[in-house]
Amino acid sequence: MTVPHLTTALSGPMPDLERKILQATPTIEHWLRAQWQEHAAPFYASVDLRNSGFKLAPVDTNLFPGGFNNLNADFHPLCVQAAMGAVEKICPDARGALLIPENHTRNTFYLQNVAALQTILRHAGMHVRIGSLLPDLKEPLEVEVPGGAKLRLEPLERHGNRIGVAGFDPCVVLLNNDLSAGLPEILLGLEQTVLPPLHAGWFTRRKSNHFAAYQEVATEFAQLIGIDPWLINPFFEKCGRINFQERKGEECLEGYVTEILDDIRAKYREYGIQQDPFVIVKADAGTYGMGVMTVKDPSEVRGLNRKQRNKMAVVKEGLEVHEVLVQEGVYTFESVNEAPAEPVVYMIDHFVVGGFYRVHMSRGTDQNLNAPGMQFVPLAFEAPCSAPNPDDPGCPPNRFYAYGVIGRLALLASAIELEQTDPALAEEQAAAQPRVAPY
Amino acid sequence: MTVPHLTTALSGPMPDLERKILQATPTIEHWLRAQWQEHAAPFYASVDLRNSGFKLAPVDTNLFPGGFNNLNADFHPLCVQAAMGAVEKICPDARGALLIPENHTRNTFYLQNVAALQTILRHAGMHVRIGSLLPDLKEPLEVEVPGGAKLRLEPLERHGNRIGVAGFDPCVVLLNNDLSAGLPEILLGLEQTVLPPLHAGWFTRRKSNHFAAYQEVATEFAQLIGIDPWLINPFFEKCGRINFQERKGEECLEGYVTEILDDIRAKYREYGIQQDPFVIVKADAGTYGMGVMTVKDPSEVRGLNRKQRNKMAVVKEGLEVHEVLVQEGVYTFESVNEAPAEPVVYMIDHFVVGGFYRVHMSRGTDQNLNAPGMQFVPLAFEAPCSAPNPDDPGCPPNRFYAYGVIGRLALLASAIELEQTDPALAEEQAAAQPRVAPY
Numbered sequence: 001m002t003v004p005h006l007t008t009a010l011s012g013p014m015p016d017l018e019r020k021i022l023q024a025t026p027t028i029e030h031w032l033r034a035q036w037q038e039h040a041a042p043f044y045a046s047v048d049l050r051n052s053g054f055k056l057a058p059v060d061t062n063l064f065p066g067g068f069n070n071l072n073a074d075f076h077p078l079c080v081q082a083a084m085g086a087v088e089k090i091c092p093d094a095r096g097a098l099l100i101p102e103n104h105t106r107n108t109f110y111l112q113n114v115a116a117l118q119t120i121l122r123h124a125g126m127h128v129r130i131g132s133l134l135p136d137l138k139e140p141l142e143v144e145v146p147g148g149a150k151l152r153l154e155p156l157e158r159h160g161n162r163i164g165v166a167g168f169d170p171c172v173v174l175l176n177n178d179l180s181a182g183l184p185e186i187l188l189g190l191e192q193t194v195l196p197p198l199h200a201g202w203f204t205r206r207k208s209n210h211f212a213a214y215q216e217v218a219t220e221f222a223q224l225i226g227i228d229p230w231l232i233n234p235f236f237e238k239c240g241r242i243n244f245q246e247r248k249g250e251e252c253l254e255g256y257v258t259e260i261l262d263d264i265r266a267k268y269r270e271y272g273i274q275q276d277p278f279v280i281v282k283a284d285a286g287t288y289g290m291g292v293m294t295v296k297d298p299s300e301v302r303g304l305n306r307k308q309r310n311k312m313a314v315v316k317e318g319l320e321v322h323e324v325l326v327q328e329g330v331y332t333f334e335s336v337n338e339a340p341a342e343p344v345v346y347m348i349d350h351f352v353v354g355g356f357y358r359v360h361m362s363r364g365t366d367q368n369l370n371a372p373g374m375q376f377v378p379l380a381f382e383a384p385c386s387a388p389n390p391d392d393p394g395c396p397p398n399r400f401y402a403y404g405v406i407g408r409l410a411l412l413a414s415a416i417e418l419e420q421t422d423p424a425l426a427e428e429q430a431a432a433q434p435r436v437a438p439y
Numbered sequence: 440m441t442v443p444h445l446t447t448a449l450s451g452p453m454p455d456l457e458r459k460i461l462q463a464t465p466t467i468e469h470w471l472r473a474q475w476q477e478h479a480a481p482f483y484a485s486v487d488l489r490n491s492g493f494k495l496a497p498v499d500t501n502l503f504p505g506g507f508n509n510l511n512a513d514f515h516p517l518c519v520q521a522a523m524g525a526v527e528k529i530c531p532d533a534r535g536a537l538l539i540p541e542n543h544t545r546n547t548f549y550l551q552n553v554a555a556l557q558t559i560l561r562h563a564g565m566h567v568r569i570g571s572l573l574p575d576l577k578e579p580l581e582v583e584v585p586g587g588a589k590l591r592l593e594p595l596e597r598h599g600n601r602i603g604v605a606g607f608d609p610c611v612v613l614l615n616n617d618l619s620a621g622l623p624e625i626l627l628g629l630e631q632t633v634l635p636p637l638h639a640g641w642f643t644r645r646k647s648n649h650f651a652a653y654q655e656v657a658t659e660f661a662q663l664i665g666i667d668p669w670l671i672n673p674f675f676e677k678c679g680r681i682n683f684q685e686r687k688g689e690e691c692l693e694g695y696v697t698e699i700l701d702d703i704r705a706k707y708r709e710y711g712i713q714q715d716p717f718v719i720v721k722a723d724a725g726t727y728g729m730g731v732m733t734v735k736d737p738s739e740v741r742g743l744n745r746k747q748r749n750k751m752a753v754v755k756e757g758l759e760v761h762e763v764l765v766q767e768g769v770y771t772f773e774s775v776n777e778a779p780a781e782p783v784v785y786m787i788d789h790f791v792v793g794g795f796y797r798v799h800m801s802r803g804t805d806q807n808l809n810a811p812g813m814q815f816v817p818l819a820f821e822a823p824c825s826a827p828n829p830d831d832p833g834c835p836p837n838r839f840y841a842y843g844v845i846g847r848l849a850l851l852a853s854a855i856e857l858e859q860t861d862p863a864l865a866e867e868q869a870a871a872q873p874r875v876a877p878y
Contacts, residue, residue: 026534026565030564078516081517
């Protein structure tokens with residue numbers, strides 16, 4: 001359980017914010033317990049964090065996390081325990097789980113993630129089979145995964161309102177496919193529990209909804225421990241009508257970039273921060289670090305050349321970008337072997353089960369690190385601090401506690417976001433509204 | 440996360456029983472989930488197991504476990520996560536926990552256990568103070584623990600029906616004192632949640648009640664996975680009126696020893712086992728491996744000499760032994776560095792959080808190993824088996840799964856035992872009975 005050598009984060013004094021979070025541990029855990037009584041955590045999530053020393057904030061929350069293979073192997077039991085707890089709460093009677101992964105059969109890193117997930121669920125005591133959305137899959141496909149494991153991808157079968165694979169009728173369907181390509185008909189109207197719910201998929205999910213929910217959570221949390229909410233919450237705005245190819249909506253974008261840069265500048269002045277403010281412009285729907293750019297001056301979003309426009313216009317699965325999130329950029333002050341690094345926190349149910357640093361040798365501290373060439377350094381979270389002295393607040397592994405807290409705030413925001421965007425709930429609420437006759 | 444070198448257990452082929460348990464994983468976990476819907480797990484427990492290769496059984500279940508300091512440090516996060524879950528279920532609103540330890544202020548091993556427990560609870564987000572039952576403690580006492588930590592033992596204070604220490608009114612009281620010396624008045628009628636409940640204390644608890652509950656659990660479980668319940672359940676009987684000093688009750692003891700030895704002999708014949716049957720005679724109440732003897736011939740319990748009688752007559756805190764459990768002895772076929780070893784499984788809530796081998800250089804494979812001179816070798820339970828191949832059933836760490844299962848069966852038995860012996864429930868049931876008029 002070795003902690004990577006972090007040239008800044010772990011050798012300097014602990015930033016004030018982390019110390020405040022650490023000191024408020026009992027208050028925070030008590031508050032979180034109450035939140036989880038009110039809101040059901042998604043089955044799993046990963047949260048990308050940025051720690052600039054003065055500010056620690058989530059910048060992306062993934063509800064279909066890949067990368068379980070990148071977690072420290074020591075934390076596998078933690079994943080299993082959390083998965084057992086989740087199954088117990090969501091469907092104690094479940095015996096069989098159907099895992100539906102992405103269609104990347106040639107991405108061996110992703111396949112390792114699927115194998116890791118399958119192992120976690122098996123060790124949690126489930127029968128697990130893998131059902132594939134590959135459109136032309138007629139027979140089970142065996143793919144080899146580095147390390148010697150074999151994955152068996154089977155064609156999905158639907159019978160009435162139930163889905164499964166040949167000879168296997170699962171109680172629960174676990175999606176590890178983020179539905180960027182849209183909602184497949186075969187998943188519609190299932191009577192089985194689907195985790196996370198379909199409306200968590202990128203065909204309908206919006207980052208702006210997530211960060212709006214996060215803003216509420218962050219504000220309440222900041223009040224709880226007596227800090228400025230900005231220290232954990234990046235400014236953001238949404239541009240709803242963009243067409244990069246047709247160069248429509250650039251003024252809106254420029255306006256919001258200006259506004260947010262001004263807001264950051266004011267905060268930097270307030271805190272005496274010397275760095276240049278920057279914003280991240282990214283697709284409001286979508287993932288994989290596609291369609292992301294760093295902007296330091298509003299003029300940069302006006303004069304986009306063809307290459308830049310192409311890059312921003314289309315994300316994963318060819319999804320066109322018409323809505324864009326403009327988010328305050330957070331410098332990372334962490335590095336691993338002198339390359340900029342950002343922590344990614346993994347959760348199952350409402351428990352932190354591990355994490356890693358995403359490291360990119362050829363990127364700057366003000367850039368998106370989720371890009372080809374990135375590497376992963378597994379993290380040891382919450383390691384014991386019983387020796388030499390549990391009372392020493394500087395006890396190194398405890399520094400990761402803050403990451404786990406901010407990760408869980410983003411998770412809580414996801415729980416609230418999924419409630420707010422639940423189509424079934426929206427219908428119910430509409431039905432419960434007193435109707436006014438049309439005359 | 441190294442697994443100790445086990446000359447027999449891990450080098451030979453996996454025993455049939457372990458394989459059966461491993462193969463039934465989804466069935467077992469599904470059944471256990473249903474059990475935990477019905478029965479509330481004690482806050483924590485440790486279970487001593489014996490694995491003879493053909494038989495794997497619990498021989499003692501401790502509801503006030505010491506030895507958390509002996510767990511593999513890698514599993515600390517697992518303890519924290521399970522403790523968080525337990526607090527959430529039992530008293531989500533809790534902020535402060537009062538830990539009441541044993542009065543052994545000079546036993547540095549035990550103090551390390553208290554420090555480990557305190558750290559677990561703190562990392563689970565609780566304020567933790569230690570309240571001592573030491574009768575003459577007037578001022579807080581600071582004791583140093585190997586490793587540099589300091590424990591602060593504070594005098595208990597009672598205000599009305601609440602207990603605490605100076606300036607600290609906890610929501611929950613966690614006992615790590617097994618109440619062998621009786622039930623202190625200061626703990627009576629508290630309005631705070633006390634974990635485990637007072638009637639789990641040795642002043643009233645009986646091993647025979649535990650093993651009677653375990654027998655039911657083992658029978659149902661054996662049916663579930665299609666095995667002979669004897670393979671996981673040791674025969675036992677209780678002698679209720681013994682006085683070793685006055686040599687009373689020896690016939691009863693001799694009778695039961697004969698009976699159980701005969702029963703074991705019949706089973707050994709059935710399974711073609713060549714070893715000599717033996718029984719363990721031990722106090723029905725009490726712990727610390729005191730008052731325990733190995734018996735291979737009924738005559739041995741008749742002619743006890745003074746030294747043997749003294750050893751059996753009194754256990755921890757001077758508690759006199761008048762009730763005795765006669766239990767089938769289970770050979771251990773495990774060894775660490777050629778010394779006999781038995782696994783001890785630790786649980787918090789209903790999760791296995793670690794374990795160790797108790798090893799004794801100068802004891803035999805048919806003897807109690809819980810005796811001065813024992814050593815502890817931390818175990819890595821449920822380590823990941825994702826590489827090289829998760830489908831390989833011989834994948835070494837999975838062999839420990841069986842220990843976790845039998846440990847949890849004993850835990851379930853404790854949950855049922857505590858329901859059955861709950862004085863409050865007994866009163867309620869008596870009140871609910873239709874009364875028959877006395878004429």
